[in-house]
Amino acid sequence: MFYERFTFRLIFKxxxxxxxxxxxxxxxxxxxxxxxxxxxSFILLMAVFSLYSYINQIRSDIKxxxxxxxxxxxxxxxxxKSTKGSFPDLYSSFDDIIKTHKDIQLEQDAMFQLIKTILQxxxxxxxxxxxxxxxxxxxxxxxxxxxxxALLNVPAYKYWHxxxxxxxxFTAEIENxxxxxxxxxxxxxxxxxxxxxxxxxxxxxxxxxxxxVSFQNIKDEIEQKEIEAWNRLIGVISHEILxxxxxISSLSDTVNTMVINKDYLSxxxxxxxxxxxxxxxxxxxxxxxxxxxxxxxAELPTPELEFHSIGGILQHIHVLMQPFAAAKNIxxxxxxxxxxxxxxxxxxxxxxxxxxxxxxxxHSLEETQxxxxxxxxxxxxxxxxxxxxxxxxxxxxxxxxxxxxxxxxTRKNGSGxxxxxxxxxxxxxxxxxxxxxxxxxxxxxxLVFNYV
Numbered sequence: 001m002f003y004e005r006f007t008f009r010l011i012f013k014x015x016x017x018x019x020x021x022x023x024x025x026x027x028x029x030x031x032x033x034x035x036x037x038x039x040x041s042f043i044l045l046m047a048v049f050s051l052y053s054y055i056n057q058i059r060s061d062i063k064x065x066x067x068x069x070x071x072x073x074x075x076x077x078x079x080x081k082s083t084k085g086s087f088p089d090l091y092s093s094f095d096d097i098i099k100t101h102k103d104i105q106l107e108q109d110a111m112f113q114l115i116k117t118i119l120q121x122x123x124x125x126x127x128x129x130x131x132x133x134x135x136x137x138x139x140x141x142x143x144x145x146x147x148x149x150a151l152l153n154v155p156a157y158k159y160w161h162x163x164x165x166x167x168x169x170f171t172a173e174i175e176n177x178x179x180x181x182x183x184x185x186x187x188x189x190x191x192x193x194x195x196x197x198x199x200x201x202x203x204x205x206x207x208x209x210x211x212x213v214s215f216q217n218i219k220d221e222i223e224q225k226e227i228e229a230w231n232r233l234i235g236v237i238s239h240e241i242l243x244x245x246x247x248i249s250s251l252s253d254t255v256n257t258m259v260i261n262k263d264y265l266s267x268x269x270x271x272x273x274x275x276x277x278x279x280x281x282x283x284x285x286x287x288x289x290x291x292x293x294x295x296x297x298a299e300l301p302t303p304e305l306e307f308h309s310i311g312g313i314l315q316h317i318h319v320l321m322q323p324f325a326a327a328k329n330i331x332x333x334x335x336x337x338x339x340x341x342x343x344x345x346x347x348x349x350x351x352x353x354x355x356x357x358x359x360x361x362x363h364s365l366e367e368t369q370x371x372x373x374x375x376x377x378x379x380x381x382x383x384x385x386x387x388x389x390x391x392x393x394x395x396x397x398x399x400x401x402x403x404x405x406x407x408x409x410t411r412k413n414g415s416g417x418x419x420x421x422x423x424x425x426x427x428x429x430x431x432x433x434x435x436x437x438x439x440x441x442x443x444x445x446x447l448v449f450n451y452v
Contacts, residue, residue, distance in 0.1 A: 020047060023040055024044060127144050128213075131209035139161065151194065152187075174211075178211055182198065182200075197218045306346075313347070314335070335376035341377075353422040354386070354388065356419065357445045384449045385448055400437065426448070
């Protein structure tokens with residue numbers, strides 16, 4: 001079996017050495033046969049040396065095998081010793097393990113090449129940075145695909161500091177979110193402005209830290225979205241202007257017909273003219289108000305950012321909106337007003353955004369039994385949410401996107417600019433406005449801030 005030959009040879013060598021030792025002791029104590037004693041001593045030494053060499057050879061083979069596995073040296077083999085020697089099965093197992101290890105390594109290399117080829121073909125820029133510095137103190141770039149080189153107009157650098165020297169703005173933004181996150185970047189490369197949607201994912205593999213940076217130019221996509229938004233806006237504006245201009249034009253033509261061939265107007269003519277003139281005035285004022293609303297959207301002030309506690313912001317909005325809600329018999333609940341968590345915002349603009357949301361909630365609660373508005377905040381995945389929730393009539397699914405189109409409104413006397421202004425305020429804070437609604441049950445509008 002597996003150890004039979006080794007055990008037999010080891011026992012035989014040990015017995016032989018013991019017998020020679022006993023014979024040598026006997027000859028020394030009982031005789032004066034010095035040549036025989038010298039010969040037996042020499043044979044004993046050779047037997048001990050043979051046993052040492054025998055065991056040392058096996059130890060050396062095992063050491064070579066372990067080193068080959070550690071260094072991934074697949075050239076080592078034990079074919080000769082697997083057919084002869086003390087451990088044929090052991091050496092045969094060594095060969096099988098090395099072969100299996102080689103197959104696994106080849107499979108891993110093939111998979112790596114496949115993934116690398118795929119990443120080279122995708123239109124998304126991918127840079128993989130190995131966080132640990134090498135002996136020269138430089139951070140290595142483990143992977144730099146062709147799309148990344150083309151988007152940034154740089155060669156596929158091997159070291160992060162080289163890229164940092166070439167594109168300091170890009171690398172600085174990446175390092176700001178190196179622990180994970182997304183960011184929108186605008187870069188000017190060779191007089192060409194590009195807009196990048198960038199994401200960083202930290203990863204630990206076998207004790208080594210990596211930073212995976214992916215980015216893509218979304219300028220074309222943004223332009224397409226802007227065109228669609230402008231088309232919708234132009235449609236709404238055209239509709240509003242036509243609604244005002246059509247009666248004005250018609251009434252103006254009527255007034256013109258009434259006065260064009262007359263040198264003076266009678267009392268009856270004046271009475272007939274009054275309604276037409278009043279209508280023209282009313283529609284003109286409506287059109288003027290519409291233009292003012294448009295200017296209000298387009299001319300939001302630049303945010304003046306300062307750190308404010310969430311508790312303070314919630315307390316301010318509670319003081320501002322409580323009387324309005326109470327007048328409508330609406331219960332307004334504001335939570336966690338003692339929170340010390342701070343966020344970098346323009347307080348006036350954020351308060352305006354919250355006022356818009358609470359006002360919308362108040363209007364949506366008309367004819368609702370036990371009307372309730374709840375305002376609170378939460379932290380999730382490096383983002384801070386300020387939620388305004390109500391139990392009003394809610395928003396149908398097909399209207400969820402339309403409600404952010406300027407001047408679109410479901411209210412009879414609504415201007416349709418509140419949510420547009422609120423979304424623009426959040427964009428100016430590099431955040432977003434989100435909404436979820438279950439009609440008749442609960443609607444939640446959320447101001448979403450990046451919180452690192």
